[in-house]
Amino acid sequence: MxxxxxxxxxxxxxxxxxxxxxxxxxxxxxxxxxxxxxxxxxxxxxxxxxxxxxxxxxxxxxxxxxxxxxxxxxxxxxxxxxxxxxxxxxxxxxxxxxxxxxxxxxxxxxxxxxxxxxxxxxxxxxxxxxxxxxxxxxxxxxxxxVTVQKETALHLAVKSFQLESLRVFLDWTGQMDREEILNRKDEHGNTVLHLAVWKKQRQAVDLLLENNSRTLEVNAVNKSGLTALDLLLIFPSEAGDREIQEILQGAGALKAQDLNLHDTTFTSSTHDPLVNDHSKDLVDYFRFHSGRDSPSDVRSALLVIAVLVATATYQVGISPPVSCNSIGFNVSAYMIAKLTSKFPLQTELQICLLALYITFNVAVTATSPKGARVFSNVFASVLPTAVPVCCGLLRRYKVFKHIKGMFRKFRQECCSGVL
Incomplete structure (x- = not known):
């Protein structure tokens, strides 16, 4: 008490x-x-x-x-x-x-x-x-x-549209030779330039690039694999996008996929072009890569695939398949599966393709005459399914044969005293 x-x-x-x-x-x-x-x-x-x-x-x-x-x-x-x-x-x-x-x-x-x-x-x-x-x-x-989101004071100035505060920081970093702070990244890998572009702040972009173009990493990539220019192009609006794009490109800004293509071109030029042209795994080369391919490209590709799958499903219902048609269908499905093996929504895509394959083969059985169903299943389902596997083996055999021919030519030149 x-x-x-x-x-x-x-x-x-x-x-x-x-x-x-x-x-x-x-x-x-x-x-x-x-x-x-x-x-x-x-x-x-x-x-x-x-x-x-x-x-x-x-x-x-x-x-x-x-x-x-x-x-x-x-x-x-x-x-x-x-x-x-x-x-x-x-x-x-x-x-x-x-x-x-x-x-x-x-x-x-x-x-x-x-x-x-x-x-x-x-x-x-x-x-x-x-x-x-x-x-x-x-x-x-x-x-x-930094905050718990790893945001610097400059990040916050851009996020809260405090242009004068940003100007104070830029003047101070220039006077104190601390421009490296401009390239600090938050927890999502975004620099101050990423945020300025995302928020469509043309004046902030202009300020950042006006006197810091040499020290500012204009092509820095965030954790989503996007540069500042990618953010502008992927999420367009009418809020001065063209002016921002001109400012960025004037400072040498590129899309992430262009950066990777530049690196790929440079790397390829340092190797034997003959070997690169023939021994490269084409399936892996054309497969989706998160650092190279932008989300907008992925979205477009997914839409195309969805349309193709819907079209093929519809065609199965109105056109009884024959052997050559079945080969074309199975090879196409195999190509889609390979080329989308690293796409987002991978599980959904695989389920969709599996359902399409099952539907196709059920349709083959249902539309075949009763007395010829075994024959139809073999020539319109089983054999066409084996074709994509044979294509993969054939491709590997050609690569192996080419490499073997190169070694044979090399040995002949050594024996003849050319080397």
């Missing part, structure tokens, strides 16, 4: 003290301290917030300075919402209070709060340009800090 009364009394006192902080009444603060000189020392034992939280959020500079004088460590206490007094002063734009905290501890700018956000991050989200400059001047390392 006594403990409950003490707890209730302490809670009531804290509530009145926090109300005093919200109003910024320093005289009343002195009265609290006169009645209980240890009241500020008891606060961390009772609750997760302190009067400096309220004064910082409300912008009461004199009250905040008095609290910092008495309990400077209050500036690092994080409340239940995950914010310190410095976070609240930064988010609300109270630069004078933030300066007082920076004066006491410059590293306060790097204090991680909710979801890893620092006071600098909140200043960016609020567009507090003067406060951003203040933090960068007193704590250079704060530019390195």
């Amino acid at each position: 006594f403990d409950a009364m003490v707890k209730e009394f302490s809670s009531a006192v804290m509530d009145r003290l926090f109300q005093t902080a919200q109003t910024g009444d320093i005289e009343e603060l002195h009265q609290f301290l006169a009645r209980d000189p240890l009241i500020l020392h008891q606060i961390p034992l009772i609750c997760a917030q302190n009067p400096l939280h309220f004064a910082s959020a409300a912008g009461h500079l004199d009250f905040a300075k008095k609290i910092l004088e008495l309990k400077p460590e209050f500036d690092r206490q994080v409340n239940a919402e995950g914010y310190s007094p410095m976070h609240l002063a930064s988010g609300c734009g109270h630069i004078q209070i933030a300066r007082e905290m920076i004066r006491i501890d410059s590293n306060i700018c790097r204090l991680a709060g909710k979801e890893g956000a620092t006071p600098l991050h909140l200043a960016v989200l609020g567009g507090r340009v003067d406060l951003i400059s203040e933090m960068l001047s007193n704590c250079e390392g704060c530019i390195e800090d």
Whole structure:
């Protein structure tokens, strides 16, 4: 009973003290301290917030300075919402209070709060340009800090459409020779340029490429295998896409598949072209590769395949198959299965092809005369199914025969003294 009364009394006192902080009444603060000189020392034992939280959020500079004088460590206490007094002063734009905290501890700018956000991050989200400059001047390392999503302050500036904040960062990185920060990637592998293009921010793209074209990785690839130009072309809109595309291409931007084709061309030129032309596994070469082929190409290919499957299914219903028709159908199905072996929605595609194959062979049996069903099944189902397998073996035999011929020619030239 006594403990409950003490707890209730302490809670009531804290509530009145926090109300005093919200109003910024320093005289009343002195009265609290006169009645209980240890009241500020008891606060961390009772609750997760302190009067400096309220004064910082409300912008009461004199009250905040008095609290910092008495309990400077209050500036690092994080409340239940995950914010310190410095976070609240930064988010609300109270630069004078933030300066007082920076004066006491410059590293306060790097204090991680909710979801890893620092006071600098909140200043960016609020567009507090003067406060951003203040933090960068007193704590250079704060530019390195990232959120739990691995987003830098520059990422947040672009995501929240804070163009002036972005301009401050670009000027600062140029002056301090810290342009490498522009190429940092978030958890999805997106750079600042990726986000600027995704958000259709032409001015941000222009700013990023205007003075940083040499240091900015314009063709950086994210975890989806996309460059900034890919994002623009895959998700088109009417929000200045053409202007953004011209800016990007003027800086040398390419699609991911063009980058891979360039690498493939360079690699091929360093090897014997005769060997490359004949010994390359063509099925693997033309198979889908996530780094080379863009999602838009995959989508188009999937639509074409779906139409082909639907057409073939329809044709089975109206045209009783014969042997040559069955060979064409089975080879086509085999090609689709091979060329889509690494496509997205792989399970669905395989089920679709299997269902189509079964439907075709059931149709062969159903449309054949009763006396010739065995003959029809053999020549329209069994033998055509073996044709694709034979094609694969034949292709391997030709490659082997070609390599064997090259070795024979090489041996003959050695024996004749040519080499």
